[in-house]
Structures are given as structure tokens and as C-alpha cells.
Amino acid sequence: DAGITQSPRHKVTETGTPVTLRCHQTENHRYMYWYRQDPGHGLRLIHYSYGVKDTDKGEVSDGYSVSRSKTEDFLLTLESATSSQTSVYFCATNREGQPQHFGDGTRLSIL
Amino acid sequence: GENVEQHPSTLSVQEGDSAVIKCTYSDSASNYFPWYKQELGKRPQLIIDIRSNVGEKKDQRIAVTLNKTAKHFSLHITETQPEDSAVYFCAASTYGNKLVFGAGTILRVKS
Numbered sequence: 430d431a432g433i434t435q436s437p438r439h440k441v442t443e444t445g446t447p448v449t450l451r452c453h454q455t456e457n458h459r460y461m462y463w464y465r466q467d468p469g470h471g472l473r474l475i476h477y478s479y480g481v482k483d484t485d486k487g488e489v490s491d492g493y494s495v496s497r498s499k500t501e502d503f504l505l506t507l508e509s510a511t512s513s514q515t516s517v518y519f520c521a522t523n524r525e526g527q528p529q530h531f532g533d534g535t536r537l538s539i540l
Numbered sequence: 541g542e543n544v545e546q547h548p549s550t551l552s553v554q555e556g557d558s559a560v561i562k563c564t565y566s567d568s569a570s571n572y573f574p575w576y577k578q579e580l581g582k583r584p585q586l587i588i589d590i591r592s593n594v595g596e597k598k599d600q601r602i603a604v605t606l607n608k609t610a611k612h613f614s615l616h617i618t619e620t621q622p623e624d625s626a627v628y629f630c631a632a633s634t635y636g637n638k639l640v641f642g643a644g645t646i647l648r649v650k651s
Contacts, residue, residue: 460637471546471629471641472584479637487638488541519583528574529639531583 432456433532435520441538448507450535452520460523461503463487463495465516466534472519478503510539542567544632546642553620555651563630563642564612570632573613574639575604578627587628588615620649 432455442448452461460479464472464487474487476495484495492514494506507514517536521529543566553559565573574589590597590604590613597604601620606613617624627646631639 462639469643471643472631472639473641474638477638488640523637528586528589530586531576533583 433520433522433530435518435532435535437535438533439536441540442510443540444511445509448510448537448539450505450518450520450537452503452505452522452532454501454503454520454522456522457500458522458524459500460525460529461497462521462529463493463503463505464519464521465489465514466519467516475505475518512539515539542570542632542640544630544640544642546630546645548645549643550646550648552648552650555620555622555649557620559615559617559620559624559647559649561615561628561630561645561647562612563614563632564610565632565640566611567632567634568608568611569634572633573604573606574631575615576629576631578629578644580626584629617647620647622649622651625649 434453436451462477463475466472473489475493478484478497496504517534519534520532523529546563571592576584577587578584588602588604601618603616627644629644630642633639
């Protein structure tokens, strides 16, 4: 859907290390989003972007930063990973007023 | 901010029966309500959505109803089939951005 590619698909790392997840889209969508999915919580918005260099916080943004230097790429960075950030991370994109479509997710484990 | 509650958390039905999942939202400004289906290990996929200017929308065996006064919306699946077994998420937002999701409903269709 919407030509969304997330990388890596799986990652295991240690507490305190930096981690960057990438979302790449080929549909020239203006809006891009990062969600995390945890049991019992559904999907929760971390950060989103409404254009190149335009980003804003979601409901669970603490400990995360994002960057969008090109329309097609939206990066999520955990500056110093903690075990509470173990989760499945989904990227989504959409055009104005259109439904969001999701990538295949990144499973991140922090030991 | 917006809060979305979803019930039930699990639902078991016999093949051929109907299934109903209900969600309530708190922000009267919300005007867009999508439903996503997520199979195990897969990405959430949009199955139907409704906007606040419409009370009901149908797509084959799936329908969504919206009651703006009571601030709740429901997913109805008729003639359930084993392939309908999945986790279903409701969400609410204004204009399709910054989705707030319910916690999800595990639907099991027994054959």
C-alpha cells in the first residue's frame, strides 16, 4: 500500500544505544506518521510530519525524535534506547483528507 | 485530547453469524472514523471508513454506523467467515490526520 517500505524489519539492540528506523514512500504523500503498537494499547502516535522539515509531536513522543529532509523519507530516532521502547513500530502515509495506509512494521527489541 | 474506547476486547462468533464492535470517542470535533483489520504479524489494513456527515456506510458484508450525538460508532460484519478472524481497530481524528486508536478487538470466527 502506498509504496511504503520500512527498514529494518527486525532489530535487536542494547539499552543505551541509538537506533534509527526509516520509512520510505514512493507516492509523494504529504503526510507521514510513526506509531508504536503494544498489547492492550492499539496503535499510538509518536510523531508525524506534514511536509519536508515540518514535524510535530504525537501522544507518546518522549524519548523519540524525527526528521524529514525529503518528501519520501521519514526517520524515527531513539537517542538512547530503553527497554520500554521495545515495540512494533509502524509508519503510515496519506494525502490530505485521504485514509492512512501502513507499512509492514519494524519489530524492535531492546535488551 | 481525543480518547477512543473499544468494546469488546474479544469476540467469538459462529461462522455465518454477525459480529458487532463498538467504539466511543470523546472529542466532538472528530469527524473521521476509520476501521482497520490486522492479521497476525501483518500491517493494519483499512477496511472501511466514515465521515461525520454520513450516518451509515456499507461495503458488501461490512457496515459502519455513526451516532454523533452519542459520540459512538460501530462496525458490523454480517455472514462472518473464518477469514474474518483478526484484530480490528477503530480510530478517530479530524480530517484524517493524527488518528487516535481504540485498543482493538480480537475477533474469532468458529467454523
